[in-house]
Amino acid sequence: MTTHTPVGRPLRPTGKFLQEDSRRHHRSLLLQQLFREGPASRADLSRSSGLTRVTVSDLVKAMLAEGLVAELGAPAESRVGKPPTLLGLSVDSTHVIGIDLSATDRFTGAVLNLAGEVQARHEVSLDGATGTAAVALVHALATDLIGMTERPVLGVGVGSPGVVDATGTVIDAPNLAWSGMPLAASLAETLGVPVFVANDANTAVLGEHTFGESGDGGLLVLRVGTGVGAGLVLGGSLLHGHLGAAGEIGHVVVDTEGERCACSRVGCLETVLAVPRLRRRLEEAGADAAQVLTQAGEQLGTALAPVVGMLNLHEIVLSGPTELLDGPLRDAADRTIRARTMPVSSEGLLIRTSTLGEDVVIVGAAVLVLAGELGVS
Amino acid sequence: MTTHTPVGRPLRPTGKFLQEDSRRHHRSLLLQQLFREGPASRADLSRSSGLTRVTVSDLVKAMLAEGLVAELGAPAESRVGKPPTLLGLSVDSTHVIGIDLSATDRFTGAVLNLAGEVQARHEVSLDGATGTAAVALVHALATDLIGMTERPVLGVGVGSPGVVDATGTVIDAPNLAWSGMPLAASLAETLGVPVFVANDANTAVLGEHTFGESGDGGLLVLRVGTGVGAGLVLGGSLLHGHLGAAGEIGHVVVDTEGERCACSRVGCLETVLAVPRLRRRLEEAGADAAQVLTQAGEQLGTALAPVVGMLNLHEIVLSGPTELLDGPLRDAADRTIRARTMPVSSEGLLIRTSTLGEDVVIVGAAVLVLAGELGVS
DNA sequence: GGAATATGTAAGTACGCTCAACTAACTAAT
DNA sequence: ATTAGTTAGTTGAGCGTACTTACATATTCC
Known part of the structure; x- marks a missing residue:
């Protein structure tokens, strides 16, 4: 919901x-x-x-x-x-379009049925497009996807990078040069079907909540990619935050003696965990790779421990390259969180990697539609 | 709500x-x-x-x-x-009883009208009572308070220390030696009016949310006393957490080289911020008092920064001894949080001390009743 | 004084759900 | 084979809630 x-x-x-x-x-x-x-x-x-x-x-x-x-x-x-x-x-009585704008080089999308199963895929290459050119690409992708199913389309869901408000306006997405972009409204007008837009980490957490193997308690999905972001489902519903900026954990400082970040601060979680940085550091480390991953996991755990204590979460899902996340890094994060919180906070807590893989955002975007149109999630 | x-x-x-x-x-x-x-x-x-x-x-x-x-x-x-x-x-058409069990030496309570104004007060000394003896004291206090108003009583609200579930059962409250104590049910049976029980930090945040000068975004109230706990209102409603243990920030580790805590870990937030420890450290410091408070504020800020980034809170209220909290400590916490989070997270954020003072828990307990019985908050 | 404007009430209507009673279709016991 | 008992689903009457339409009332503006 x-x-x-x-x-x-x-x-x-x-x-x-x-x-x-x-x-x-x-x-x-x-x-x-x-x-x-x-x-x-x-x-x-x-x-x-x-x-x-x-x-x-x-x-x-x-x-x-x-x-x-x-x-x-x-x-x-x-x-x-x-x-x-x-x-x-009737899972094929209507279909749903899910679109993921979070990759840096392309927009991907799919046609899904009501069971969240992908029926068809499509994507467009970004080629550096930003602003209205990027919006045009989203329109084209959505139109193509709608054309790929014979079934009526229940709605279109979009997971976009940046801060997105509750009406589906992208408040700020630096990479796409969007600012106050009424994406949902513009798509709805062109397409003639209900459109829902949310932050990509938020759609990811919805996807994981509905189609992943998750329980009913609080769920946090941490998206680790070029950047680091999170989405939260608490009490069965998505958390937006005061200005729609919930989940912006990527630029929380975790190491005051760390590397400088693009945001001008020093030691943001992104400088520790973002995939490019992590890959570079692994290369530099050579044989000590596990050490690097463990350290990153510990810093992640340090950042998450106060959140876990405060929210009494049930599940934390790491979404991103499994070979980086699903080993020493996850173990270290798990260990650190447990060491830094009370048993009552951590004993009901499960920390795992995503079961939906690459499709989390697309599937979650579909959930946005299912929840909005059918009240199902 | x-x-x-x-x-x-x-x-x-x-x-x-x-x-x-x-x-x-x-x-x-x-x-x-x-x-x-x-x-x-x-x-x-x-x-x-x-x-x-x-x-x-x-x-x-x-x-x-x-x-x-x-x-x-x-x-x-x-x-x-x-x-x-x-x-x-008609703010005096019915009255409400609010009870605060969070003090270490006594239980306090009050009769309030529908505007949250205290009409009468009463308290009982704890004298080291625990277990069923302590429960008996609550019963007595509630009965006395109901006897102190001529008006019909809408309900009784109780802010209890420890972890309290949604049915008003105190899962675990070490200081009172309560474990799985069905306080709400037992009071309701004796008193014959609706009874609501919640954690004291949770009632505090409700009080602040409803009768403090707070806005509509996410609100966090940090209670600093013998221990340290927090309550959260997100999206207009109280956050419970998976096992009802939301807000347990007191035993999150903030300083791995800090003092040993009663919980057996080292450097919990309580070891830095709890009133007894803070007072002792201030005495030891003498003239460098501001230094001590600043450092405590910085550590508090470090613990809260990830929470602020994650939840995009609108307001953080510090509740406790004003002479400790409302100066260098708050300033340092404020500064640290802003230094450690993105502008989008922190620019809409206000950090202040409580306007309700000692009565937060009592008033919040009354809000529990108002919300439950009238749907008002 | 009459027109315009706003508040509040009265009568009748639409809708969604409930209850009680029914039919339908099966199993189990004699 | 007959009868009793159980469960599924339907039918029709009735009730509660809020809506629409129409009106009485009370004030200001011209």
Whole structure:
């Protein structure tokens, strides 16, 4: 569940509940059940949602008419009483577009079904484009992707670098020379479908939360690439922060005697952890590679320990080149965090690498759409 | 808005919305408006809530009957059209009990009205009581306080040390020798009114959020006393954390070469910042007092910088002895945080000391009740 | 004094859900 | 084979909530 504002549909400014909202909420409840737990009968849905069988039947009737769910017949094994009719999410009834703008050299995207499975991929080369030229590339990529599916498109999700506000305006993305760029609004107008834009680390955490193997507690995804950023899901919803700048951990100083950073400070986490720096340092170290990774992990752990103590996180996922992250670095980070926090903070904590790999951002962008349009995540 | 479970009334396990919920929600919307912005007419409420005047009239009628709001007549200045009838919250229609268990030597409490104003105080001396003896003291204190007001009591809120779960059970509070103590349930049974229990730092942040001069972004309250703990309000609601242990920053290591802590680790934030340690170190330092405070502030800043970067907080409030916190210490923390985070993280950030003083926990405990019972905060 | 403007109420309507009662389809016991 | 018991899903009446429409009321502006 995100609090992102869908662009391309009217939004209610107040907190009032109409009956209509109630119905949409209950519909989401049923969809969520089918989405997470797989096929179920109307009676099952009634039990899990707390709604009466009558109401469930009515909601299901509407969703059957839409084609969003389908009847799958009776289950194999049979028990006492009339056998139920199983209902399942029609994962190909509509498709979703997910787009990742976080790579430095190209924009990638995919068509996904409602189960988050990639149906088709496409990408455009950036060739140094910035500003409106880069926006044009996003438009082209999105249009191409929509053309690649026969199915109706539920919406388009975009994971962009930089700070993105809740309306899908990119406040500031230095690499693309975007500043106050209303990306969601402009895409929605061109494409005629709902568009959601969020920071790439934020979409990554959504992807991991929904399609990774994660639990229900607080989840932090740390994206390690050219830069370092993080996304947080707390209490089931994405954290935005006061100015939409939550997760900006890359330029937190971790070593006052470290290297100078592009941001003009000394010893930012990025100077320790960003892939180019880490690779260079590994080369320099030669045989002492493990040592370098361990040290980086310790510094990461030092930066994360206060966050872990403060938020009582359940899971930290490292997303980036596995050969760098999934060894001494992760172990050192894990060890450091546990050494620096109370047992009550760290004992429920799991630190692992991403299960979604390269696609985290794309999949997460799709989740943005699923959550916004169907209330599913 | 907290997600605390009121004890003393049935709770709905599912996420379904009844019409009843809708009505309660809209009622809260109106109360919230009156609570935060002061008197308003039915027409004003209609505009701010988005509900029709008809619906507002109906809801107001019910609240008038309950005595929760009152008609205040027409406003002084008049404009075109029929003059409105102002409505105001009847801040003394019911009273609320707030209790603070965080002091080491006594339990304090107060009767407050709906505006959070203290009407009467009472306290009991702890005299080393722990376990069930301490629970008995809480019961006695609560009973006494309820007896001190003529008004009906909306509920009882308690700020307890230790880790408290969402049902008001104290999971672990070493100083009181409580472990898995169902405080809210036991109080609710004895007192016959709704009871809410939360960690003292959590109630403090609620108090500061609702009755302090704070904005709407993320708020962190750091309680500095015998120990050090924090509470967080993000997106308008209290953060609990995976196991209800959010805010446990006191035993995060900030100085690996520091003093040994009671928790067996070395250099926890508490060893630097807890009042007894700080006082002792100030005595030892003599004339170099400012130096000691500056250093403590720097270490605090070092611990908080990653949190600020990660959460993009709007406000950090230091709560504790002002003579220690509100000078070189705060300045150093402020400076250190800004030096160690990006401008985008820190420029919207305000670091200040508490405006509520000693009463933060008591007032926050009352907010727990207001939020839970009236949906107001 | 009449037009314009704004507040608040009354009556009727739409919608979403519930309850109670039903039909349908199966298993288990006699 | 018959009957009882169980579970699934549907039907129709009713209730609660908020909406729309229409109106009474009270004031300012001209």
